[in-house]
Structure formats: structure tokens, C-alpha cells
Amino acid sequence: MDNAVIESFATDDAAPAATTRLTIIIPTLNERGNIEPLLALLTAALPATRWEAIFVDDDSRDGTAEQVRAIARRDARVRCLQRIGRRGLATACIEGVLASASPYVAVIDADLQHDERLLPQMLAMLEGGAAELVIGSRYAPGGGIGEWSRGRARISGLATRLARFVCKTEIADPLSGFFMCRREVFERALRHMSGQGFKVLLDLLASSPQPVRVAELPYSFRPRQSGESKLDSLVVWEYGVLLADKLVGRVVPVRFVLFAAIGGLGLAVQLAALWVGLNLFGLGFRLAQAAATIVAMTSNFFLNNQFTYRDQRLGGVDLLRGLAMFYLICGFGAFANVGVASFLFAEHRAWWLAGVAGAIVGSVWNFAMSSAFTWKRR
Numbered sequence: 001m002d003n004a005v006i007e008s009f010a011t012d013d014a015a016p017a018a019t020t021r022l023t024i025i026i027p028t029l030n031e032r033g034n035i036e037p038l039l040a041l042l043t044a045a046l047p048a049t050r051w052e053a054i055f056v057d058d059d060s061r062d063g064t065a066e067q068v069r070a071i072a073r074r075d076a077r078v079r080c081l082q083r084i085g086r087r088g089l090a091t092a093c094i095e096g097v098l099a100s101a102s103p104y105v106a107v108i109d110a111d112l113q114h115d116e117r118l119l120p121q122m123l124a125m126l127e128g129g130a131a132e133l134v135i136g137s138r139y140a141p142g143g144g145i146g147e148w149s150r151g152r153a154r155i156s157g158l159a160t161r162l163a164r165f166v167c168k169t170e171i172a173d174p175l176s177g178f179f180m181c182r183r184e185v186f187e188r189a190l191r192h193m194s195g196q197g198f199k200v201l202l203d204l205l206a207s208s209p210q211p212v213r214v215a216e217l218p219y220s221f222r223p224r225q226s227g228e229s230k231l232d233s234l235v236v237w238e239y240g241v242l243l244a245d246k247l248v249g250r251v252v253p254v255r256f257v258l259f260a261a262i263g264g265l266g267l268a269v270q271l272a273a274l275w276v277g278l279n280l281f282g283l284g285f286r287l288a289q290a291a292a293t294i295v296a297m298t299s300n301f302f303l304n305n306q307f308t309y310r311d312q313r314l315g316g317v318d319l320l321r322g323l324a325m326f327y328l329i330c331g332f333g334a335f336a337n338v339g340v341a342s343f344l345f346a347e348h349r350a351w352w353l354a355g356v357a358g359a360i361v362g363s364v365w366n367f368a369m370s371s372a373f374t375w376k377r378r
């Protein structure tokens with residue numbers, strides 16, 4: 001192909017009118033009852049645009065994916081991207097973008113809480129070049145958070161201020177889950193994004209190698225029609241991890257920091273268990289220490305499963321297999337730890353330097369191997 005032909009594929013302005021202009025990405029988790037109403041609203045809102053909807057479903061138990069596919073069989077605008085053994089709003093949106101090709105992409109919740117009537121105006125602003133990304137904003141003048149409880153409103157407000165601070169942004173609603181952008185905005189940032197948690201817009205803005213030209217359109221957050229909110233206290237935790245990753249992630253991976261912190265806690269657990277074994281159960285030292293080690297490894301495993309690798313959490317049989325693997329890996333880790341420390345000590349290094357070096361080698365090994373094998377990305 002000569003370059004001119006390739007060029008004409010590359011620029012969206014040269015695309016024939018019949019191709020899809022806008023991909024609407026809709027992350028879903030147990031939203032079966034909302035799919036059809038949402039598509040009806042989208043159809044009404046976008047009469048003049050060629051659009052498609054990609055539902056990214058994390059293996060909902062209520063048959064959401066089947067429902068989407070049933071509609072997709074009669075409506076070519078609709079597709080389902082089903083992920084198995086995966087969770088996470090942010091990665092769902094990212095993968096939806098990657099599965100599309102159109103020049104503009106929007107992200108909207110499935111539960112009808114976002115005002116789809118903004119979509120045409122968002123698209124017009126992007127096409128006109130007024131902005132590269134348009135946010136549906138609850139906190140811009142004229143917007144609103146609807147019927148939230150005082151507690152949730154306060155947490156959201158605090159999280160928003162924190163986001164503005166961390167990202168050095170003036171944006172009123174950087175935590176909005178409703179926005180549209182040129183696809184290049186995503187493409188530029190993709191390889192720098194954390195993909196952690198719920199807040200994909202913040203991740204996108206904070207990960208962009210160059211500032212994004214942003215506009216905001218106010219809207220009022222609507223009450224949920226059907227199904228339940230997936231927001232829970234662990235979402236707050238994930239948000240903290242995302243912010244930490246944006247602050248220090250370039251220097252040291254946040255996952256490693258968590259892993260090491262849990263490892264440190266494990267030491268305290270081990271000492272406590274050793275004390276219990278010696279004093280309450282009257283075990284010999286060797287046996288007490290062995291039991292304490294197992295207790296500490298087990299608690300580390302469950303803490304890491306809950307926090308460090310929350311997005312790849314193991315359950316059922318995988319949980320037991322992962323635990324066995326974790327024992328094995330940590331066993332080797334301890335071996336490496338003692339080996340390195342003894343070597344340095346024999347070389348006449350200070351005892352504490354030898355000890356710290358051993359601990360670092362052991363924990364880097366444990367982290368690398370656990371990431372690669374115990375909680376490997378499927």
C-alpha cells in the first residue's frame with residue numbers, strides 16, 4: 001500500500017460517513033435490567049450519529065452478558081466484551097477502548113445515573129475542537145449529585161479535592177465516570193495508566209504524557225433505577241492505591257510497597273505467634289518457630305489476596321492452589337534471604353547490613369514470583 005492510502009485510513013475525517021463515529025463503553029456488573037432501557041435512551045439521544053455500544057461485562061451472575069448478546073444478535077450497534085476471572089471498572093473501560101476503532105469514545109455507567117442527553121453536545125465540542133475531552137460534571141455550576149446520603153456526598157467531595165490536589169488540576173469533577181474524548185487521548189496515556197479501581201477518568205488525566213484540553217458540561221446525577229451500587233469500602237481503598245500510584249508509582253511500584261508493608265506486618269504476626277507457641281502451648285523453639293512461620297505466611301497470603309492483588313483476587317480452588325504456591329515461593333525466598341545474609345556476614349559486613357540485604361533479596365524474590373505465579377494475570 002502506498003503512503004497516501006495508509007494516510008486516508010489514518011485520519012478520521014477521510015472516513016466514509018457510514019463508519020462508526022462514536023463508541024460508547026459501558027462497564028457492567030449485574031446490570032441486566034438496565035441494558036434495554038439504556039439502549040433506548042442512547043438511541044433517542046443520538047439520532048444523527050453513527051454510534052456503537054460496547055458492554056464490558058465482568059462475568060455478571062445475573063445474565064447481563066447473555067442479555068447484551070441477545071440484543072446484539074438483532075442490533076449491529078451492540079457488542080459484548082465478557083471478561084472471566086477479572087474485576088475492575090478502570091480496566092473494563094480501557095479494554096473497551098482497545099476493542100473499538102472509532103475516532104471518539106465515551107464512557108457511561110449502565111445504571112442510567114449519567115445523563116446521556118449530553119452526548120451529542122459532547123461530540124459536537126470534540127468535533128469542533130473546543131476540547132479533546134468533555135466531562136459530564138456533577139460539580140460544575142449547574143450540576144448536582146442528586147439524592148446521595150450526607151455521608152456519601154462528604155466522602156465524594158473529599159475524594160474530589162484530593163484528586164485535584166494530586167493531579168494539580170482545576171477540573172471540577174475529575175472523578176466523574178461519564179466523559180467522552182478523542183481516542184488519541186486514550187492512546188497517548190494507555191501505557192502509563194494504572195488501571196486500578198473505579199476512577200478511570202482520573203487515571204487517564206493523571207497518566208497523560210501531555211496536558212489534556214478538558215471541558216465540562218454540568219448534569220445532575222440520577223438515582224439508580226435497577227440493580228445495586230458496587231461502591232463499597234474497598235473501592236475507597238483502591239482509590240487510595242490509585243492516588244499513591246500517581247504520586248510515587250514512577251519511583252517504586254505501589255504493589256511492591258503494599259507487598260513489603262504486609263511482609264513487615266507478617267514479621268509482627270510471626271513474633272506474636274512464636275510467643276503464643278512458646279508460652280501458651282509450651283512448644284519447643286523449633287516447632288514453635290515453624291508453626292509461627294506458617295501462621296505468618298498464611299496471614300500474608302490472605303492480606304495480599306485482599307489488598308495487594310485485589311484486582312486479581314483468588315477464590316475457591318484457586319485460593320488453595322495459590323496458598324500452596326505462596327508457601328513454596330516464600331520457602332525459597334527465606335532460603336535466598338538466609339543465603340545472601342550469611343554470605344555477606346561471612347564477608348565481614350556489619351550484621352545489620354547483612355540482615356537487611358537478605359530481607360530485601362527475599363522480599364523482591366517473593367514479590368516477583370508471587371506476581372508472576374500466584375496472582376498471575378489471566
Ligand SMILES: Nc1nc2c(ncn2[C@@H]2O[C@H](COP(=O)(O)OP(=O)(O)O)[C@@H](O)[C@H]2O)c(=O)[nH]1
Nearest residue numbers: 027028029056058087088089092109110229230
Ligand atoms: N465491568 C465492570 N463493571 C463494573 C465493575 N464495578 C462496577 N461496574 C459498573 O460500573 C458502573 C458504575 O458502578 P456503580 O456500582 O453504579 O457505582 P456508583 O454509581 O458509584 O454507585 C455500573 O455500570 C456498574 O455496573 C467491575 O468491577 N467491572
Ligand SMILES: [Mg+2]
Nearest residue numbers: 109111113229
Ligand atoms: Mg451507579
